[in-house]
Amino acid sequence: xxxxxxxRDLRKSFGGVHAVRDCTFxxxxxxxxxxxxxxxxxxxxxxxxxxGFLEPDAGVIRFAGLDVGGWPAYRVxxxxxxxxxxxxxxxxxxxxxxxxxxxxxxxxxxTVWRAVWTAAQLREAEDADRxxxxxxxxxxGLLSLKDDPAGNxxxxxxxxxxxxxxxxxxxxxxxxxxxxTGVNPxxxxxxxxxxxxxxxxxxxxxxxxxxxxxxxxxxxxVVVMALGRPIAxxxxxxxxxxxxxxxxxxxxxxxxx
Amino acid sequence: MTNYLxxxxxxxxxxxxxxxxxxxxxxxEGDLDIAYYGFIAIGAYIDAVITLxxxxxxxxxxxxxxxxWPFVVGALAAVLAGAVLSLxxxxxxxxxxxxxxxAITTLATALIMQAVISNDARxxxxxxxxxxxxxxxxxxxxxxxxxxxxxxxxFCLAVLIAVYLFLERLFWSPFGRAxxxxxxxxTAAAAFGRNVYALKLTGYVLGGAIAGLxxxxxxxxxxxxxxxAWAPVETLLLYAAIFVGGTGNNRGVILGIFLVLVFxxxxxxxxPEIPGHPxxxxxxxxxxxxxxxxxxxxxxxxxxxxxxxxxxxxxxxxVGAVAGSAVTGTGAGG
Numbered sequence: 001x002x003x004x005x006x007x008r009d010l011r012k013s014f015g016g017v018h019a020v021r022d023c024t025f026x027x028x029x030x031x032x033x034x035x036x037x038x039x040x041x042x043x044x045x046x047x048x049x050x051x052g053f054l055e056p057d058a059g060v061i062r063f064a065g066l067d068v069g070g071w072p073a074y075r076v077x078x079x080x081x082x083x084x085x086x087x088x089x090x091x092x093x094x095x096x097x098x099x100x101x102x103x104x105x106x107x108x109x110x111t112v113w114r115a116v117w118t119a120a121q122l123r124e125a126e127d128a129d130r131x132x133x134x135x136x137x138x139x140x141g142l143l144s145l146k147d148d149p150a151g152n153x154x155x156x157x158x159x160x161x162x163x164x165x166x167x168x169x170x171x172x173x174x175x176x177x178x179x180x181t182g183v184n185p186x187x188x189x190x191x192x193x194x195x196x197x198x199x200x201x202x203x204x205x206x207x208x209x210x211x212x213x214x215x216x217x218x219x220x221x222v223v224v225m226a227l228g229r230p231i232a233x234x235x236x237x238x239x240x241x242x243x244x245x246x247x248x249x250x251x252x253x254x255x256x257x
Numbered sequence: 258m259t260n261y262l263x264x265x266x267x268x269x270x271x272x273x274x275x276x277x278x279x280x281x282x283x284x285x286e287g288d289l290d291i292a293y294y295g296f297i298a299i300g301a302y303i304d305a306v307i308t309l310x311x312x313x314x315x316x317x318x319x320x321x322x323x324x325x326w327p328f329v330v331g332a333l334a335a336v337l338a339g340a341v342l343s344l345x346x347x348x349x350x351x352x353x354x355x356x357x358x359x360a361i362t363t364l365a366t367a368l369i370m371q372a373v374i375s376n377d378a379r380x381x382x383x384x385x386x387x388x389x390x391x392x393x394x395x396x397x398x399x400x401x402x403x404x405x406x407x408x409x410x411x412f413c414l415a416v417l418i419a420v421y422l423f424l425e426r427l428f429w430s431p432f433g434r435a436x437x438x439x440x441x442x443x444t445a446a447a448a449f450g451r452n453v454y455a456l457k458l459t460g461y462v463l464g465g466a467i468a469g470l471x472x473x474x475x476x477x478x479x480x481x482x483x484x485x486a487w488a489p490v491e492t493l494l495l496y497a498a499i500f501v502g503g504t505g506n507n508r509g510v511i512l513g514i515f516l517v518l519v520f521x522x523x524x525x526x527x528x529p530e531i532p533g534h535p536x537x538x539x540x541x542x543x544x545x546x547x548x549x550x551x552x553x554x555x556x557x558x559x560x561x562x563x564x565x566x567x568x569x570x571x572x573x574x575x576v577g578a579v580a581g582s583a584v585t586g587t588g589a590g591g
Contacts, residue, residue, distance in 0.1 A: 051448065053444070053448075072452075073447040074451055074453070077449055078450040083448050084448075085448075089445035090442070090445070091437075091438045091446075092442070093437070093441045093564070094567070095567050095569070097567065097569040098434055098438075101431075102435065102438050102446075103449055106435075111432055112432055112459065114430070114431075115430030115431070119430065122430060122431060130569060147566065147568055147569055165449070169449060
């Protein structure tokens with residue numbers, strides 16, 4: 001059985017800078033894979049390429065058997081590959097509940113035609129989404145805020161809402177770009193639990209994160225990148241002794257952990 | 258006096274239709290469109306050349322078509338023209354351009370439209386203008402000159418109500434919500450599977466169709482139309498109404514247009530005239546509209562009636578009755 005996500009010889013340059021090159025790795029279904037490496041290693045670029053926010057210069061991105069390389073982001077998302085961003089991106093002027101409803105896959109519902117002629121049917125179809133959204137918001141402690149604009153939430157609450165939206169969307173795979181940015185340690189634990197629960201609910205996670213203790217706690221396996229290419233792949237524990245990894249990145253950091 | 262009030266009210270109602278269309282583009286979709294008045298003009302022109310008799314009967318003016326078809330056909334063609342032209346402009350302008358770049362492109366679009374129509378007098382009679390438009394439905398109704406304006410006001414009001422109800426339904430629909438999410442953060446919208454370009458283009462076409470419809474009503478209200486009847490600056494009056502009334506709120510922008518247009522345009526007519534300064538009235542009007550915008554932006558930046566917030570009403574079960582946990586309850590291993 002092939003991996004859920006297969007990346008082969010991915011390449012992307014910005015002018016003379018090779019942000020990502022010879023990038024090949026797999027993400028197995030049901031895993032939480034960490035993507036780590038020093039600043040400028042090409043981790044975020046790799047996430048942008050896989051999620052369709054950047055177009056690769058060369059290489060293959062195969063998701064669930066489909067070659068999605070070069071697809072626009074919205075089509076990649078509709079295949080069940082959803083991503084989050086380094087800075088929180090909630091729809092600030094819309095309510096928390098609207099944020100949840102917008103995360104639910106609503107293919108075919110968002111047309112002018114249906115809004116005019118089948119409004120009652122649409123409301124009924126949406127009731128199921130609302131019930132699910134309320135339950136999820138309850139789990140994240142956001143239920144009492146459901147009618148507030150998402151822009152009014154605190155930084156940590158926005159992060160929780162982002163994970164809540166993923167639960168609502170139920171994609172096959174989630175790409176997370178530094179989910180702990182701007183989050184205090186207590187909330188970090190909750191977010192870590194949330195991410196583990198994503199996998200319990202049948203999703204697969206690939207996440208860029210600089211906080212190595214967090215990565216060690218949450219991720220079963222890691223891909224280490226340096227200078228645009230993966231240099232090692234495996235459980236973080238085993239990689240600590242890998243000389244290439246230590247040389248590229250972990251040297252000082254491990255010492256300080 | 259009654260004639261005067263009916264005339265002002267009709268103008269207000271037609272402008273309310275205009276502003277509802279622009280509110281889709283700016284309020285819902287978040288695109289600062291300066292070309293908007295051009296789409297109104299296209300609607301007015303297309304309706305005019307379809308309902309007017311052939312140009313050969315009216316030398317020296319020249320214009321295309323001249324089919325003398327009924328108003329309903331002209332109005333539908335105006336809607337279609339506004340939509341098709343929006344599709345062409347939007348297909349180019351909305352692909353990559355955002356913010357200032359989009360606004361400048363639409364400003365250029367409006368100027369090009371005006372330059373073409375004013376310089377090629379064979380299309381819509383240029384500066385000579387189109388005149389002598391029919392009174393819609395009056396060939397059937399045969400109302401006299403005092404009564405017809407009241408009927409036309411009622412008719413325009415009915416159209417306004419229909420457009421308003423249509424847009425209210427749309428605002429709360431999944432489509433309206435998706436369009437507003439694009440306004441709030443289009444990157445996140447794309448990450449959750451929204452085709453941002455298609456959504457924006459749909460909103461833009463919808464706005465253009467409403468502009469075309471309003472243009473058709475407007476041209477029969479005026480009875481004549483030429484290039485000097487519309488300018489990009491007119492769009493700014495509509496923006497003033499949106500800012501004052503409440504961006505994104507259908508009811509707010511209607512209130513806004515009546516405040517800006519009817520109240521300020523008309524009330525300033527009664528200012529004392531200053532001998533030797535005939536421009537004083539119009540200038541005072543623009544200054545007062547400017548002050549009104551500043552006052553609203555300072556003390557009520559979201560407008561008099563801000564965009565309504567969706568309330569999640571539970572129509573089935575109380576919240577507590579939802580069984581179990583959706584997050585932790587699903588995985589066997591938890």
